Amino acid sequence: xxxxxxxxxxxxxxxxxxxxxxxxxxxxxxxxxxxxxxxxxxxxxxxxxxxxxxxxxxxxxxxxxxxxxxxxxxxxxxxxxxxxxxxxxxxxxxxxxxxxxxxxxxxxxxxxxxxxxxxxxxxxxxxxxxxxxxxxxxxxxxxxxxxxxxxxxxxxxxxxxxxxxxxxxxxxxxxxxxxxxxxxxxxxxxxxxxxxxxxxxxxxxxxxxxxxxxxxxxxxxxxxxxxxxxxxxxxxxxxxxxxxxxxxxxxxxxxxxxxxxxxxxxxxxxxxxxxxxxxxxxxxxxxxxxxxxxxxxxxxxxxxxxxxxxxxxxxxxxxxxxxxxxxxxxxxxxxxxxxxxxxxxxxxxxxxxxxxxxxxxxxxxxxxxxxxxxxxxxxxxxxxxxxxxxxxxxxxxxxxxxxxxxxxxxxxxxxxxxxxxxxxxxxxx
Amino acid sequence: xxxxxxxxxxxxxxxxxxxxxxxxxxxxxxxxxxxxxxxxxxxxxxxxxxxxxxxxxxxxxxxxxxxxxxxxxxxxxxxxxxxxxxxxxxxxxxxxxxxxxxxxxxxxxxxxxxxxxxxxxxxxxxxxxxxxxxxxxxxxxxxxxxxxxxxxxxxxxxxxxxxxxxxxxxxxxxxxxxxxxxxxxxxxxxxxxxxxxxxxxxxxxxxxxxxxxxxxxxxxxxxxxxxxxxxxxxxxxxxxxxxxxxxxxxxxxxxxxxxxxxxxxxxxxxxxxxxxxxxxxxxxxxxxxxxxxxxxxxxxxxxxxxxxxxxxxxxxxxxxxxxxxxxxxxxxxxxxxxxxxxxxxxxxxxxxxxxxxxxxxxxxxxxxxxxxxxxxxxxxxxxxxxxxxxxxxxxxxxxxxxxxxxxxxxxxxxxxxxxxxxxxxxxxxxxx
Numbered sequence: 036x037x038x039x040x041x042x043x044x045x046x047x048x049x050x051x052x053x054x055x056x057x058x059x060x061x062x063x064x065x066x067x068x069x070x071x072x073x074x075x076x077x078x079x080x081x082x083x084x085x086x087x088x089x090x091x092x093x094x095x096x097x098x099x100x101x102x103x104x105x106x107x108x109x110x111x112x113x114x115x116x117x118x119x120x121x122x123x124x125x126x127x128x129x130x131x132x133x134x135x136x137x138x139x140x141x142x143x144x145x146x147x148x149x150x151x152x153x154x155x156x157x158x159x160x161x162x163x164x165x166x167x168x169x170x171x172x173x174x175x176x177x178x179x180x181x182x183x184x185x186x187x188x189x190x191x192x193x194x195x196x197x198x199x200x201x202x203x204x205x206x207x208x209x210x211x212x213x214x215x216x217x218x219x220x221x222x223x224x225x226x227x228x229x230x231x232x233x234x235x236x237x238x239x240x241x242x243x244x245x246x247x248x249x250x251x252x253x254x255x256x257x258x259x260x261x262x263x264x265x266x267x268x269x270x271x272x273x274x275x276x277x278x279x280x281x282x283x284x285x286x287x288x289x290x291x292x293x294x295x296x297x298x299x300x301x302x303x304x305x306x307x308x309x310x311x312x313x314x315x316x317x318x319x320x321x322x323x324x325x326x327x328x329x330x331x332x333x334x335x336x337x338x339x340x341x342x343x344x345x346x347x348x349x350x351x352x353x354x355x356x357x358x359x360x361x362x363x364x365x366x367x368x369x370x371x372x373x374x375x376x377x378x379x380x381x382x383x384x385x386x387x388x389x390x391x392x393x394x395x396x397x398x399x400x401x402x403x404x405x406x407x408x409x410x411x412x413x414x415x416x417x418x419x420x421x422x423x424x425x426x427x428x429x430x431x432x433x434x435x436x437x438x439x440x441x442x443x444x445x446x447x448x449x450x451x452x453x454x455x456x457x458x459x460x461x462x463x464x
Numbered sequence: 465x466x467x468x469x470x471x472x473x474x475x476x477x478x479x480x481x482x483x484x485x486x487x488x489x490x491x492x493x494x495x496x497x498x499x500x501x502x503x504x505x506x507x508x509x510x511x512x513x514x515x516x517x518x519x520x521x522x523x524x525x526x527x528x529x530x531x532x533x534x535x536x537x538x539x540x541x542x543x544x545x546x547x548x549x550x551x552x553x554x555x556x557x558x559x560x561x562x563x564x565x566x567x568x569x570x571x572x573x574x575x576x577x578x579x580x581x582x583x584x585x586x587x588x589x590x591x592x593x594x595x596x597x598x599x600x601x602x603x604x605x606x607x608x609x610x611x612x613x614x615x616x617x618x619x620x621x622x623x624x625x626x627x628x629x630x631x632x633x634x635x636x637x638x639x640x641x642x643x644x645x646x647x648x649x650x651x652x653x654x655x656x657x658x659x660x661x662x663x664x665x666x667x668x669x670x671x672x673x674x675x676x677x678x679x680x681x682x683x684x685x686x687x688x689x690x691x692x693x694x695x696x697x698x699x700x701x702x703x704x705x706x707x708x709x710x711x712x713x714x715x716x717x718x719x720x721x722x723x724x725x726x727x728x729x730x731x732x733x734x735x736x737x738x739x740x741x742x743x744x745x746x747x748x749x750x751x752x753x754x755x756x757x758x759x760x761x762x763x764x765x766x767x768x769x770x771x772x773x774x775x776x777x778x779x780x781x782x783x784x785x786x787x788x789x790x791x792x793x794x795x796x797x798x799x800x801x802x803x804x805x806x807x808x809x810x811x812x813x814x815x816x817x818x819x820x821x822x823x824x825x826x827x828x829x830x831x832x833x834x835x836x837x838x839x840x841x842x843x844x845x846x847x848x849x850x851x852x853x854x855x856x857x858x859x860x861x862x863x864x865x866x867x868x869x870x871x872x873x874x875x876x877x878x879x880x881x882x883x884x885x886x887x888x889x890x891x892x893x894x895x896x
Contacts, residue, residue: 044487044563066485068827115761121752122813124820126828143827144820172764179719180767180785185613288716289613291606328528336524337599342606363610393532400536400559403487407832434565462716 036249041427044406048427049245053256056233056264058420061248062240062412068143070241071409072150074157075417077236078229079134080207081352084270088228088262093270096225097216098202099209102131103174104222108138108157110166116156125149133203134352135421136229137414146243147251154237154255160226162219171214178208185289185459192283192457193297193359199279201272203355231264232256236420238413274355276301277452282371286462293459294367296374298448300356307423310351311432315398316440317349317358317448319433322394323386323441324377325360331377340370353422358448367458375456378449383442391441395433402429465852466830468840469675473682475691479668479840480675487563489571489671490833491556491578494841495663496694499550499632501640506655508639509597509604509647511541511552514656516596517586518577530577534570535559537577543637546845547731547776548699550637552659554581557833560672571673572681579685582660591653601644608641619721619882620783626711627725627878633777664694666844670833696847699731699777709878720883722794724782726802729873731778732846736873738858739866743874744773745818746810746867747801748782752817754801754810755782763797765790776845780874788883795879805871808864815864822859826852 039048049061080102084095109116109129120127125142138157142149181187191206198204208214239248278299300317304310325332325347335341344362364370405411416426447453469480497503521527531537537558544551558574561567586593611617621636628634665688669678730740748755748771759769769784786794804810829835830852843849850858 043565064485066483067831069831115757117751117756118817121750121821122817124824126821126824127751141824141828143824169764173760173767176719176765176785176787177767179787180616182718183615290609291613326528326532328525328532330525332528333523333525336603337595339599339602339606342603344606344610363606365606393529397532397536399564400488400534401538403559403563404536404538404557407486407488409831 036245039427043430044427046406046427049249051249053232053253055256055259055261056231057256058236059249059252060236060238060416060420061243061245062238063243063245064241064409067242067409069141069409070143070146070239070243071139071141071413072153072237072239073137073139073413073417074153074237075135075137075235076229077134077234077421078136078225079132080205081133081202082229082269083202083205085228086268087224088231088264093268094224096221097209098205098213099174099207100217100221100225101136102208103170103214103217104225105129105131105136105138106170106174107162107166107222108160111156111159111161116152119152119156120149123148123152127153131207133207135418137417139413141409146241147248150239150248150251151255154252157230158259160223160230162222164219167217167219167222171217174208174214175211178206178211181206181208185287185293188285188287189293189295189361189457189459190359192285192459193295193455194357196280196283196455196457197278197297197299197357198355199275201274201355203352228267231261233264234267236417238417240409240412278455281455283455283457285457285459287459289459289461291363292365292367292461293362294364294370295359295361295457296371296378297455297457298358298360298378299453299455300351300448301453302447303351303354303356305354307419308428310422311419311424311428312436312440313444314349314351314356315429315432315436316444317351317356319391319394319398319436320441320444321347321349321358321360322397323390324381326394326397328393335370335373340364340366340373367460371456371458375454378454379451381445381449383438383445386438386441388438391438395436398433399430402433466836466840471679473679473686474688476665476667476682476686476688477844478679478682479666480673480678481668481670481836482673482675483670484672485831486560486671486833488557488559489574489669489673491574492668492670492834492837493554493578493582494666494668494844495552495659496549496666496844497659497663499545499548499635501632501635503655504550504635504637505639505643506647506652507550507552507659508543508637509600509644509652510656510659511543511554512600512603513592513596513652514581514585515539515541515554516600517593518580519584519586520580522586522593534568534573535564537570537574539577539581545633545635545637546841547774548632549776549845554578555834562672571671575678575681576685583686585656592649592656594649597647597649597652601647604639605641605644608636608638611636611638615717615719615721615882616783616785619723619880620781622711622713622882623723623725623781623878623880624779626709626880627779661689662691664844666841668837668840670836708876711878711880713880713882714885715882717882717884719785720788720791720881722784722786722791723880724798724876725878725880726780726782727875727877728773728778728780728870729875730870732775732842732850733848736866736870737775737850738855739862739870740773740775741822741859742815742818742862743805743867743870744771744780745822746814747771747805750818750821752814752821754804755784755798758797758801759784759794763793765794765797788886791881791883802874802876805874806868808868810867812864815867819859819862823856826855
């Protein structure tokens with residue numbers, strides 16, 4: 036077991052790679068009641084074409100299958116795993132992102148039992164024709180719920196506009212039509228390919244004894260056998276660097292207009308350390324331009340073009356990165372134009388160094404605040420680990436971030452070819 | 465479990481909770497007054513105007529720049545209702561400088577800022593800045609309208625409006641759209657003075673803090689007139705209804721929202737409060753509950769089907785999202801689950817499971833500064849004081865008879881269904 040001490044943060048992290056390839060991290064947190072654990076596979080909605088384990092040909096699977104699999108893993112021959120967790124006083128859940136599927140529990144009691152349940156249920160699939168069919172009704176309602184949600188529609192609409200081919204443009208849950216094609220055989224095939232321990236990471240954070248927990252995980256994994264698995268071969272999409280569609284308008288039964296401006300990164304670094312830096316530079320840049328202390332925010336707010344729903348965020352995963360800026364507005368056209376004007380008139384030469392330092396300070400405080408949350412630590416640590424970086428390098432990376440890093444982001448992304456707009460407007464307008 | 469010390473400084477109850485488990489320190493300021501049509505919109509606007517500027521930092525930009533300098537201190541406000549009280553909350557969360565390269569006394573500065581927000585707002589001509597008030601009025605109307613576009617929230621709000629018609633609880637904590645126009649900077653300023661003079665005031669300070677130092681700072685910076693003990697108006701009585709109110713509303717939606725309201729006739733004040741929690745946990749509060757198992761897992765009708773309590777007002781609210789054509793079926797299944805509760809048709813295992821989950825949920829809530837304050841604040845809202853350790857013992861002690869006794873008191877009041885324009889005849893594509 037390896038021990039990593041982060042002096043400034045006063046945190047100690049323990050790491051070990053299991054014989055079967057599983058990466059395990061434990062972060063003891065004294066004073067907390069809750070232990071939070073995530074068991075995550077490096078597999079998400081964008082992994083829709085790959086070479087299945089033991090096969091040689093690329094295969095395209097139905098959209099939404101990673102998310103479907105996430106739902107179905109909770110059901111076993113003898114019932115539902117939620118029941119098991121709640122008998123042990125835990126609350127369990129799972130989520131699917133573009134590139135990850137995570138299973139998790141939190142509990143203040145019976146931590147060993149719950150951890151055992153977590154490892155065992157994720158590593159013991161049980162899919163049947165009957166339960167697969169039943170799930171289609173439930174997920175169908177989940178899709179419907181999002182269909183009626185204008186915030187989701189404008190968010191996803193903007194991503195759709197930015198991408199030509201990359202499956203990040205496909206809704207994580209798929210469509211009612213695509214999930215209709217899912218069968219138990221397909222689920223097993225995806226499961227066997229992506230749920231191999233060498234493609235997974237287990238993170239435990241809470242008031243735990245690291246020796247004891249690590250031993251428990253070793254014992255649990257040693258009892259199970261897995262076939263040898265080479266690294267998964269995923270299809271590489273040829274994605275043009277510019278956006279697919281400049282503007283998309285979605286009429287809905289709403290009272291308020293919604294507008295997002297999407298900014299597509301033409302490319303992203305593929306080395307962990309550089310990725311982390313690139314991502315932080317993008318965040319600092321957006322905060323500098325659109326944060327509440329920026330002149331643009333004040334002006335747009337005063338003009339009623341934005342309100343408390345205004346947000347900006349940057350998402351970077353394996354081979355894609357995009358930012359979204361926007362929210363509710365009384366005039367979607369004007370907000371889109373104003374945001375684009377801000378982006379295109381940005382000049383790194385005009386930036387005051389102390390302004391960037393202030394944003395960096397703000398980001399440091401926000402990072403410390405985020406470390407209050409075991410959920411944030413486990414989920415984000417896993418995300419960074421999957422692309423070869425470390426969550427705990429954020430403070431030093433922020434400190435050393437320069438105006439050049441920021442200027443480079445603006446230079447490659449704040450171009451007309453990289454910008455797309457999506458609006459949700461009241462029907463009949 | 466939690467070391468809460470309460471000291472009164474003038475009319476302010478100062479709650480300090482000293483702990484070193486966080487990397488930040490948190491201040492939460494709460495002002496409470498009865499929920500009333502005359503003041504609800506003024507209160508909905510006031511904290512937003514206060515967070516727009518102080519005498520020293522008289523604009524959003526100036527104030528936010530200062531917060532950035534304090535290593536990204538966060539400042540946010542919100543409005544809630546608890547029972548028939550309306551609560552304004554201002555929160556400031558600031559990094560603990562122990563983890564930073566630079567040793568600025570951030571907590572002290574945060575306390576000073578909170579005092580400035582409250583007592584030295586940005587003014588012009590002895591009242592709030594016209595421009596700020598105008599902007600915040602506009603933002604408030606956008607906030608109220610936004611509910612309409614979020615169908616889950618909208619259905620919740622509509623159910624409560626229909627169910628509590630004529631009771632203060634029907635009011636939304638975000639105020640009334642039609643009352644915004646008439647508010648002037650002067651009128652709002654008068655209301656600001658009135659609320660500082662009359663509201664019940666609580667300040668929570670959570671983190672790696674020294675109680676004596678906090679109290680000294682509060683004494684120095686928070687000087688407020690004394691006020692009489694607030695008298696508590698009895699809850700607006702639930703109208704005795706012979707029949708169930710059924711409301712069907714049509715909009716251009718794909719998914720129907722079925723929301724059902726019951727009167728629990730048990731509140732936080734009552735001995736049966738813990739039994740009520742257990743009742744809700746078995747019925748619909750969790751993913752092992754009857755609603756989740758029967759509406760979602762067995763019948764495959766919904767993605768979400770759950771219930772929650774408003775324990776100061778005494779409401780049980782069920783919510784689910786279903787295919788419009790499945791309305792009757794979903795209602796029947798929900799009715800059956802309620803009947804099962806009344807018949808005592810639940811196992812000892814369900815009892816134990818629910819106790820374990822409630823215990824876990826409480827302890828987890830105490831791990832976040834925000835959750836901790838919300839739990840402790842119940843004891844301000846209610847005349848009944850329940851120390852935290854009593855919550856655990858109280859839940860443990862609930863028997864099956866207690867749960868059935870509570871179930872028998874729970875009475876169906878209103879069924880609200882938001883459905884598509886096509887009517888309930890549309891043939892769902894998603895059904896099995």
